[in-house]
Amino acid sequence: MKQFLIAPSILSADFARLGEDTARVLAAGADVVHFDVMDNHYVPNLTIGPAVCKALRDYGITAPIDVHLMVKPVDRLVPDFAEAGASYISFHPEASEHIDRTLQLIKSHGCKAGMVFNPATPLSYLDYVMDKLDVILLMSVNPGFGGQSFIPHTLDKLRQVRQRIDESGYDIRLEVDGGVKVENIGDIAAAGADMFVAGSAIFNAPDYRTVIDQMRDELAK
Ligand code: DX5
Ligand code: ZN
Numbered sequence: 664m665k666q667f668l669i670a671p672s673i674l675s676a677d678f679a680r681l682g683e684d685t686a687r688v689l690a691a692g693a694d695v696v697h698f699d700v701m702d703n704h705y706v707p708n709l710t711i712g713p714a715v716c717k718a719l720r721d722y723g724i725t726a727p728i729d730v731h732l733m734v735k736p737v738d739r740l741v742p743d744f745a746e747a748g749a750s751y752i753s754f755h756p757e758a759s760e761h762i763d764r765t766l767q768l769i770k771s772h773g774c775k776a777g778m779v780f781n782p783a784t785p786l787s788y789l790d791y792v793m794d795k796l797d798v799i800l801l802m803s804v805n806p807g808f809g810g811q812s813f814i815p816h817t818l819d820k821l822r823q824v825r826q827r828i829d830e831s832g833y834d835i836r837l838e839v840d841g842g843v844k845v846e847n848i849g850d851i852a853a854a855g856a857d858m859f860v861a862g863s864a865i866f867n868a869p870d871y872r873t874v875i876d877q878m879r880d881e882l883a884k
Contacts, residue, residue: 825855
């Protein structure tokens with residue numbers, strides 16, 4: 664098993680002080696910045712785009728930026744995010760007309776590529792693309808908003824994806840997004856995840872380091 668990565672979702676950060684808040688959460692021990700892009704079309708919410716990603720880089724954020732595209736269409740934004748400093752770019756397969764092409768596009772721009780599965784999206788989208796994936800992101804809530812509750816049946820799906828990754832022999836991260844908290848991160852890791860997105864659990868706490876330390880303690884059990 665790989666080292667566990669904790670990826671705070673800056674959707675729950677203070678947008679008026681985004682650079683400062685992002686730097687604070689990284690200084691508190693986070694590994695990766697999770698960057699939620701919503702377009703009011705694929706999901707019913709509107710957030711941030713490539714200009715904000717670039718602004719974080721210009722501010723001095725050097726940690727990996729994990730761009731989660733909740734947009735349709737997908738491809739047009741890929742070069743823009745790569746240029747803006749994205750490290751990972753993940754998309755929802757049902758939002759892309761040509762999944763293989765989108766994956767190749769992400770890789771050709773030098774980013775790590777991921778596919779995202781909503782709680783009810785079938786895993787058959789994985790069938791022909793395992794060799795092109797750096798990350799599989801399983802949503803444990805329906806996408807669009809922070810602060811929702813973890814959907815328990817996604818633990819079964821996690822176990823299935825863990826098995827598929829292990830059987831494939833490819834080096835693929837298994838990321839979970841939605842409702843991750845200190846109380847459930849241990850169960851999520853036991854089901855096979857190695858990368859954890861947490862928005863409200865971290866940013867709504869008075870001290871980010873305390874929550875991140877508690878999460879790491881749970882992961883070490
Ligand atoms: C939801 C986003 C998540 C979300 C996580 O569509 O993809 O990244 O912000 O927030 P919490 O951890 O609050 O569920
Ligand atoms: Zn996300």
